[in-house]
Amino acid sequence: MNHNITRRDFLKTSATLAAGASMVGCTSLTALQRARSIGANDRIRIAQIGCGGRGIGAHMAGVHKHDKVQNVEFVAVSDPWRLAREKAAALCKEWYGTDVKQFSRYCDVLELKDVDAVMIASPDHHHCAHLEAAARAGKHAYVEKPLARNMRELHRACAAAEAAGIVVQIGTQIRSLPTSTGAHELWKTGLLGKASRIEQCRNSERPYWYSRLKDIKKEDMDWEEFIGNAPKRPFSAELYSGWYGYLDYTDGPVSNLGCHFIDLMHYITGAKYPTNCVCNGGIYTWKDEHNFTCPDHVEALWEYPEGFMVAYSTNFGNGSGNRHRYFCEKGQLIMDNWSAPTYSAEGGPKRDGSIRGVNEVKAIETPDHFLDWLQCLRSGKKTRAPLEAGYQHSVAVIMAVMSYTTGRKTFYDPQRRQIYTA
Amino acid sequence: MSSLTARERAGSIGANDRIRIAQIGCGGRGRQAHMEGVHKHDKAQNVEFVAVCDPWRIAREEAAAMCKQWYGTDVKQFVSYRDVLAMKDLDAVMIASPDHHHALQLEAAARAGKHVYVEKPMARNMKELLAAVDAVQAAGIVVQVGTQTRSLPTSTGARELWKSGLLGKASRIEQCRNGERPYWYGFVKAHLPKGKEIRKEDIAWDEFLMNAPKRPFDPEVYAGWYGYLDYSDGPVANLGCHFLDLMHYITGASYPLNCFCNGGIYTWKDEHHFTCPDHAEALWEYPEGFMVAYSSNFGSSGGSRHRYFCEKGQLNMDNWSAPTYSAEGGPKRDGKIRGVNPVQPIETPDHFLDWLQCLRTGKKTRAPIEAGYQHSVAVIMAAISYRTGRKTLYNPRKREITFA
Numbered sequence: 150m151n152h153n154i155t156r157r158d159f160l161k162t163s164a165t166l167a168a169g170a171s172m173v174g175c176t177s178l179t180a181l182q183r184a185r186s187i188g189a190n191d192r193i194r195i196a197q198i199g200c201g202g203r204g205i206g207a208h209m210a211g212v213h214k215h216d217k218v219q220n221v222e223f224v225a226v227s228d229p230w231r232l233a234r235e236k237a238a239a240l241c242k243e244w245y246g247t248d249v250k251q252f253s254r255y256c257d258v259l260e261l262k263d264v265d266a267v268m269i270a271s272p273d274h275h276h277c278a279h280l281e282a283a284a285r286a287g288k289h290a291y292v293e294k295p296l297a298r299n300m301r302e303l304h305r306a307c308a309a310a311e312a313a314g315i316v317v318q319i320g321t322q323i324r325s326l327p328t329s330t331g332a333h334e335l336w337k338t339g340l341l342g343k344a345s346r347i348e349q350c351r352n353s354e355r356p357y358w359y360s361r362l363k364d365i366k367k368e369d370m371d372w373e374e375f376i377g378n379a380p381k382r383p384f385s386a387e388l389y390s391g392w393y394g395y396l397d398y399t400d401g402p403v404s405n406l407g408c409h410f411i412d413l414m415h416y417i418t419g420a421k422y423p424t425n426c427v428c429n430g431g432i433y434t435w436k437d438e439h440n441f442t443c444p445d446h447v448e449a450l451w452e453y454p455e456g457f458m459v460a461y462s463t464n465f466g467n468g469s470g471n472r473h474r475y476f477c478e479k480g481q482l483i484m485d486n487w488s489a490p491t492y493s494a495e496g497g498p499k500r501d502g503s504i505r506g507v508n509e510v511k512a513i514e515t516p517d518h519f520l521d522w523l524q525c526l527r528s529g530k531k532t533r534a535p536l537e538a539g540y541q542h543s544v545a546v547i548m549a550v551m552s553y554t555t556g557r558k559t560f561y562d563p564q565r566r567q568i569y570t571a
Numbered sequence: 572m573s574s575l576t577a578r579e580r581a582g583s584i585g586a587n588d589r590i591r592i593a594q595i596g597c598g599g600r601g602r603q604a605h606m607e608g609v610h611k612h613d614k615a616q617n618v619e620f621v622a623v624c625d626p627w628r629i630a631r632e633e634a635a636a637m638c639k640q641w642y643g644t645d646v647k648q649f650v651s652y653r654d655v656l657a658m659k660d661l662d663a664v665m666i667a668s669p670d671h672h673h674a675l676q677l678e679a680a681a682r683a684g685k686h687v688y689v690e691k692p693m694a695r696n697m698k699e700l701l702a703a704v705d706a707v708q709a710a711g712i713v714v715q716v717g718t719q720t721r722s723l724p725t726s727t728g729a730r731e732l733w734k735s736g737l738l739g740k741a742s743r744i745e746q747c748r749n750g751e752r753p754y755w756y757g758f759v760k761a762h763l764p765k766g767k768e769i770r771k772e773d774i775a776w777d778e779f780l781m782n783a784p785k786r787p788f789d790p791e792v793y794a795g796w797y798g799y800l801d802y803s804d805g806p807v808a809n810l811g812c813h814f815l816d817l818m819h820y821i822t823g824a825s826y827p828l829n830c831f832c833n834g835g836i837y838t839w840k841d842e843h844h845f846t847c848p849d850h851a852e853a854l855w856e857y858p859e860g861f862m863v864a865y866s867s868n869f870g871s872s873g874g875s876r877h878r879y880f881c882e883k884g885q886l887n888m889d890n891w892s893a894p895t896y897s898a899e900g901g902p903k904r905d906g907k908i909r910g911v912n913p914v915q916p917i918e919t920p921d922h923f924l925d926w927l928q929c930l931r932t933g934k935k936t937r938a939p940i941e942a943g944y945q946h947s948v949a950v951i952m953a954a955i956s957y958r959t960g961r962k963t964l965y966n967p968r969k970r971e972i973t974f975a
Contacts, residue, residue: 345837345850345870352880354902427831429854429962433742433861434882434902446742446862448854450833457837458850462864466742467880469900476749476871478838496873498751498838556975558833558960571960 175256175282182287184315185265187527196225196250196258196267196288198279200237202361203293204228204270209237211519212268213244219523225250227258229371230389253371255279259286266316266526269293272392273399274379277302280317284309291522293320295408295546296539298400300568302378303543310536318522318532319539321412325521327512328490332417332482335510341492342478342499344418348460349410349484351402354468356435356445358394365389387439394441401443402463403428403553404546410461410473412534412542413487417475421541423451423459425560425571426548434466449549461549480504544568584662584931593622593647593655593664595676597634600690601625601667604717606634608923609665610641616927622647624655626778627793629767650775652676656683663930666690667717669796670803671783674699674947677714681706688926690717692812692950693943695804697972699782700947707940715926715936716943718816722925724916725894729886730821732914738896739882739903741822745864746814746877746888748806753839753849753869755798760790769793791843798845805847806867807832807957808950814865814877816938816946817891821879825945827855827863829964829975830952838870853953865953884908948972 187193195212197204209223216222222245226237234251241249252258255275258267259282266289269279277297283290284306296319297303310317323329335341365386372384379397382388392398399405415421430447448462464470475482479501480494490510494500516524518533525532548559548568557570584590592609594601606620613619623634623646631648638646649655652672655664656679663686666676674694680687681703693716694700707714720726732738763769769790776788783801786792796802803809819825834851852866868874879886883905884898894914898904919937920928929936952963952972962975 343838343870346868346874348874352900354900425833425960427833427854427956427960427962429829429831429856430862431856431860434740448862448864450831450852450854452833452835456835457870458834458852458868460852460866462743464743464862464880466740466861466882466902467885467900468902469885470743470745470876470878470880472874474874476868476873478870481871481873496749496751496871498869498871552831556829556831556962558831 175259175285181285181309181312184287184289184313186529187265189527190220193219193221193523193526194224194263194265195221196227196261196264197223197237197270198227198255198258198267199270199275200226200228200233201270204268205237205240208268208270208291208519209240211517212523215520215523216244219520221523223249224264225252225258225261227252227255229253229374230365231369254374256282259283259288264288266290272375273405274298274397275377277306278378281306281309284313284315287313287315289316289526291318291320291519292539294412294539295400295404295543297543297547298404298550300547300566303540303547304566307536307540316522316525316529316532317536317539318518318525319412319534319536320518321409321534321538321542322518323409323413323487324416324534324538325515325518326488327514328488328510329413329416330513330515331510332484332490334513335482335492336417340503341475341480341482342497344455344457344475344477346458346460346476347414347418347474349407349473350462350464350470351406351410352464352468352471354465356394356441356443356465358391358441358443361390361393362387362439363390391439391441394439394443396442399443400546400550401447403447403449403461403549406463407449407461407549408542408546411459411545412538414459415538415541418455420453420455422561422563423545423548424454425558426451426545426552427558428549428553430553444553447553449552451545451548482510583933586931587617590616590618590927590930591621591660591662592618593624593658593661594620594634595624595652595655595664595666596668596672596690597623597625597630598667601665602634602637605665605667605688605923606637608921609927612924612927613641616924618927620646621661622649622655622658624649624652626650626775627769628773651778652679656680656685662686663688669779670809671695671801672781674703675782678703678706681710681712684710684712686713686930688715688717688923689943691816691943692804692808692947694947694951695808695954697951697970700944700951701970704940704944713926713929713933713936714940714943715922715929716938716940717922718813718938718942718946719922720813720817720891721820721938721942722919722922723892724918725892725914726817726820727917727919728914729888729894731917732886732896733821737907738879738884738886739901741859741861741879741881743862743864743880744818744822744878745880746811747866747868747874748810748814748877749868749872749875751869751872753798753845753847755795755845755847758797759795759843763794795843795845798843798847800846803847804950804954805851807851807853807865807953810867811853811865811953812946812950815863815949816942818863819942819945822859824857824859826965826967827949827952828858829962830855830949830956831962832953832956834957848957851957853956855949855952886914
C-alpha cells in the first residue's frame with residue numbers, strides 16, 4: 150500500500166484525519182504522533198484492548214510465552230466489561246506481580262505515555278477505529294481480523310498507520326504456520342501450474358456465535374463504549390456476548406472466518422485484489438429467540454485477475470462437506486488441514502509426471518505470529534502480516550459484504566482504491 | 572408455422588394405432604439416445620420412426636440408414652423442422668437440436684399438434700419459454716423433457732426418502748461437476764471421424780443459425796456449438812439443468828427466489844475462441860430455505876461431488892445412479908439413520924418408455940412441461956446474472972425475472 154498511496158492522497162487524508170478525529174472517539178488525540186522507537190534494551194510496554202477470549206486466550210497468552218526472552222510486559226488492560234478486564238488484570242498480577250491499569254475506554258489506554266504498543270482484540274466494528282486511534286497516538290499495534298468493515302474507515306486507519314510509522318501485525322496468524330511459508334515456496338516453483346479455482350468450505354453444526362452467549366449485568370458494562378460507531382441500542386447482554394451473530398457489529402462468516410482463507414491465499418499465491426465478487430446467503434437453519442442477523446449459510450465468489458475463481462462458503466446447517474483446495478492445471482494443493490497441507494497431481498489436466506503421489510508441503514520455520522510482531526517492534530522490520538495484508542483481505546471481504554447487501558456484483562479498482570457495483 | 576394453430580390439438584392415439592415419430596436433430600444425442608432409446612421399445616410399444624431432420628446431410632443420412640436397418644423403410648429426410656411438422660401422418664417428434672432451437676421447435680410442434688420429447692435445457696430466455704409452454708398447454712400435447720435422470724429408479728427412491736422427512740430440512744444442495752477439459756472439445760472438427768468433415772455444401776447454415784446472430788459458415792462453430800454463447804449458455808445451463816431438475820423432483824421445490832452467478836474463461840483459451848465459461852458457479856436461494864449451488868470447473872477434474880446437506884444427515888449423490896444417505900454432519904441427527912445406506916430403488920419405466928406409454932394413455936410424463944419450465948427459469952436466472960452481474964429474482968405469479 151505504501152507504494153500506491155501518493156503524497157497528495159496522503160495530505161488529503163491527513164487533513165481529513167485532523168478534521169474528523171472525533172470519529173475515533175478520542176478527542177484529545179488530534180495530532181499525529183510518530184511511533185516511539187524502541188531501544189535494544191528497553192522493556193516493551195504493551196496494553197491489551199479487548200479482554201475477551203481472543204484477547205486473553207490468544208493475544209496475552211501468545212505474548213506471555215515470549216515475554217521474558219523478548220523483554221516485554223503488559224502494563225494496562227481495557228475492556229468495557231468489568232469482569233473481562235479484571236480477569237486480564239489478574240493474569241498480569243500472576244505473571245508480573247504488578248497491578249496493571251484497568252480502563253473501560255480504549256482512549257484512556259492511548260493516553261498512557263509509557264505504552265509502546267497495543268493489542269486490539271475488540272469486536273469487529275471497533276478494529277479500524279482502534280487501529281486509527283492507536284496510530285494517531287503513536288502506538289504500535291497488533292490488530293485482529295477482519296481489519297475493516299467499510300472502505301472509508303479502512304482508508305483512514307491505513308493512512309494513519311502509515312503516517313505514524315507504526316509497526317502493525319494483522320491477526321491473520323495462519324500466515325505464520327511454517328507450512329504456509331512452505332506452501333508459498335511450493336507455489337513459486339510453478340510445480341502445480343496455474344490455478345483455476347481456490348476454495349474453502351468451512352462448515353459446522355452450529356454458528357460460532359452461539360457458544361459466546363452469557364449473562365452480563367448492566368452495571369458491569371460501559372455500554373456506549375461497546376456500541377462505539379454501531380447503531381444506538383439499549384443494553385442487551387445478548388447483543389454484547391453474542392455480537393458475532395449480529396450484522397451491527399460484524400459481517401458474518403465470509404468476513405469473520407473467510408478473511409483467514411483469503412489472507413492465506415494472498416500470502417501463498419501473491420495475488421492482492423479480486424477483480425469482482427458476488428455473494429449470496431441467508432438464515433436457513435438457526436432461527437430462534439436470539440434473532441441473530443448474520444447469515445448461517447453464505448458463499449462468496451471472487452474472480453481474480455490472475456485468472457482463477459476464489460470461493461468461500463460456510464454452512465451451519467450441516468457440519469460436513471468441509472474442504473480447502475487449490476485446484477491447478479498440474480494438480481492440487483490440499484489444505485483441508487491447514488496445519489498439514491499436502492499436494493498431488495490429482496485432477497490436473499496438464500499434469501506432467503513431475504508430481505507423484507501425495508506429498509507433504511515442507512515446513513519452513515518462521516517465528517510464531519506474536520513473536521514476529523515483538524521482534525519487528527524492536528527491529529522496525531516488516532511483519533509477516535503487515536498493513537497491506539490487512540488492506541487486501543479487507544477489500545475482498547468488504548466487496549463480498551456489499552454484494553450480499555445490494556444483490557450486485559462488486560468490482561475493485563486498485564488505482565482509485567474504490568469498490569463499485571455492477 | 573402460422574397456418575397450424577391449436578386446431579390440430581394433439582391427435583388422440585388409439586390403443587392399436589402405430590405411433591409415428593420423427594427425429595428432429597440427428598447428432599449423437601438424437602441418434603444414440605433418442606432413436607436407440609425408442610428403438611429398444613418399438614416392437615412392444617408399436618412405434619416407428621417415419622422421418623428424420625437435420626441441417627447437416629451426413630447426420631440425417633445416418634439416421635435414415637438406422638431406420639432402414641430397423642424397419643426396412645426409406646424414411647423421409649428433411650433439412651428443416653418446419654417440413655417435418657407439416658406432415659399429417661405424424662404423431663410425435665423428438666427434438667435433439669442445439670440448445671438455441673429447443674424452445675422454438677417445441678412451440679412449433681405444439682402448434683402443429685405433435686407430441687414431443689424435447690432435450691434440455693428447454694429454453695434460453697423467458698420470452699421463448701413462455702411462448703413454448705403456453706403453446707403446449709393450449710395444444711394439450713404430451714411432453715417429456717429430456718432430463719432423464721428423473722427416471723433412474725433411485726431418483727424416485729430418493730424422492731420417497733425425502734418425503735419421509737428422515738433427513739430433515741436441507742440447508743445446502745450442491746453439485747460440483749468438474750472435468751479436465753470442457754465437454755465441447757469432444758465435438759470439435761479435430762475429433763470428427765474421417766469422411767465426416769463438415770462441408771458448406773452439406774449444411775443448411777441458416778437452418779442451424781435460426782434465431783442466433785447471423786455469421787458466415789464455420790464448421791468449427793457448427794461442430795463445437797456447445798462452447799459458444801450464441802447457441803448455448805455453458806455448463807450451468809447445459810449440465811446444471813440435470814442437477815436442478817433432479818433436485819426439483821426429489822424435494823418438490825419449484826422455483827428459486829433469486830440467483831447469483833459468476834465465472835469466466837480461465838484455462839482453455841486457444842484458437843477456437845470458445846465463449847462459454849470453462850469455470851462457472853451459480854448460487855440460488857430457494858423459498859424452502861436452502862441454498863442450491865452448481866459449479867463446473869474444467870481447469871481440474873478434482874473436487875466433483877453432489878450432496879444434499881440436511882439437519883439430520885445428508886444424501887450423497889456423488890454417483891447419481893447409486894445414491895446413499897447417512898447422518899453425517901446433521902446438527903439435529905437423532906439416531907434414526909445409522910451408517911451409510913443405499914437409497915432404495917423404486918422401479919419406474921425408462922425415460923423413453925414412460926413417454927411412449929403416456930402418448931397412449933394421455934397421462935402425465937415423469938418430466939412434464941412444468942419440469943422443463945422450472946429448470947429453465949433457474950438456468951435463465953443464472954445466465955442473466957452471469958451476463959449482468961446482478962442478482963436475479965423470480966416472481967412466479969407474474970412469471971417474470973427481475974433484478975435485485
